[in-house]
Amino acid sequence: MQAYEFINSLIPPLKLTDRAGMALSWMEEIRTDSLPVSDQGRFLGFIGDEVIFEHNDTNQLIGSIELEAGACWVYSDKHIYDVLRVASENQSNLVAVLDRENSYLGVVTMEDAIAAFADSLSIKSQGSVLILSMNMTDYLLSEISRLIESENTKILSSFITNDPLDPDKIKLTLKLDKAELRHVKATLERFGHRVIDHYQEETGISSEEDRIGNLLRFLDI
Secondary structure, eight states: OBGGGGOOTTOOOBOTTSBHHHHHHHHHHHTOSEEEEEETTEEEEEEEHHHHHHHTOTTSBGGGSOOBOTTOEEETTSBHHHHHHHHHHHTOSEEEEEOTTOOEEEEEEHHHHHHHHHHHTTTTSSSEEEEEEEEGGGOOHHHHHHHHHTTTOOEEEEEEEEOTTOTTEEEEEEEESOSOOHHHHHHHHHTTOEEEEEEEOOSSOOOHHHHHHHHHHHTTO
8 A cells, every 4th residue: 555556657747848838738638637747857846737827828838837736745655644644735636756765756646545545444345334432542442343343243444533523532433344233333332432423335336426425424524
């Protein structure tokens, strides 16, 4: 799950000597609104179509246009989680990937990163999603796992987020391998755990839209 594994080879870098018109043509062909810019193997930043339209000069050199998100990059051996974090911090749909010598290797798109993230969280697996609220000091996954497994159910993956309504609490999201949650929910509540939401998935082949919906529910967005 390292960044270099998800480099999109279809997105080429622009050079400083390329012209704005060529950048727009590439963006239209690739169906993206920005492209990376590199110079002699060094990543410089991204250029977006809005900036080019503002300059209104297709013959202008890329090197004369101010670039964006020069810090939107990760090292090639970083986890896909780091790609998502950097993309969020820079509000970018692309993240550049560099080797440890700071040489530019390519970019990862958010579409590819989210797909990889979903796979790592077992989003495609049939089952259910359970969300618990608790104090961070009460969080003990081994105990929660023991209770869930006592109902012949397994945790496929877990995810922790801060509770925006209470800084002292966290939300623990669990992906389980069984769709039926009644007994699991009852057992957790009997031992003092607060279940605040749950999603039971129906059997069958999920569409791409369903996968995205499952991911958003898993992240509690």
